[in-house]
Amino acid sequence: MIAVKMIEMDPIESACLRPVTEARCAGSRGFADQRLARELRTIAAMIGCYCEGHHDARATLCPECQGLLDYAALRLERCRFGAEKPVCAKCPVHCYQPARREQVRAVMRYAGPRMLWRHPVLSLRHWLDGFRKAPALV
Numbered sequence: 001m002i003a004v005k006m007i008e009m010d011p012i013e014s015a016c017l018r019p020v021t022e023a024r025c026a027g028s029r030g031f032a033d034q035r036l037a038r039e040l041r042t043i044a045a046m047i048g049c050y051c052e053g054h055h056d057a058r059a060t061l062c063p064e065c066q067g068l069l070d071y072a073a074l075r076l077e078r079c080r081f082g083a084e085k086p087v088c089a090k091c092p093v094h095c096y097q098p099a100r101r102e103q104v105r106a107v108m109r110y111a112g113p114r115m116l117w118r119h120p121v122l123s124l125r126h127w128l129d130g131f132r133k134a135p136a137l138v
């Protein structure tokens with residue numbers, strides 16, 4: 001009976017609830033790192049798109065946008081959910097400073113629809129990641 005229940009559970013969720021399935025958990029962590037790396041690429045692309053449209057900096061980001069990207073990268077790295085991270089829009093934890101949060105929201109409002117054309121694969125995957133729920137806080 002227990003075995004049947006385990007199979008019915010989401011594999012990632014059950015892996016992190018039970019130390020018994022540590023091998024599996026390690027496997028899903030690799031996947032999560034890949035996902036976090038992708039999330040960083042997504043935010044970098046969005047900030048790039050915003051900077052290009054607003055600050056006339058073509059090849060590299062302007063210092064202001066670079067600062068925002070550095071901040072976003074740090075927040076992503078320190079995300080308390082790690083492997084289980086939901087997309088930021090669905091996250092119950094507000095880890096951004098209010099000013100940074102406003103900045104990043106402006107970037108997303110502008111870059112969001114444009115991303116679909118420029119980076120369809122990243123957009124699709126981010127959209128799919130949007131179905132992940134944040135794990136309950138303990």
Ligand SMILES: [Zn+2]
Pocket residue numbers: 050051052054055057061062063064065066
């Ligand atoms: Zn800029």
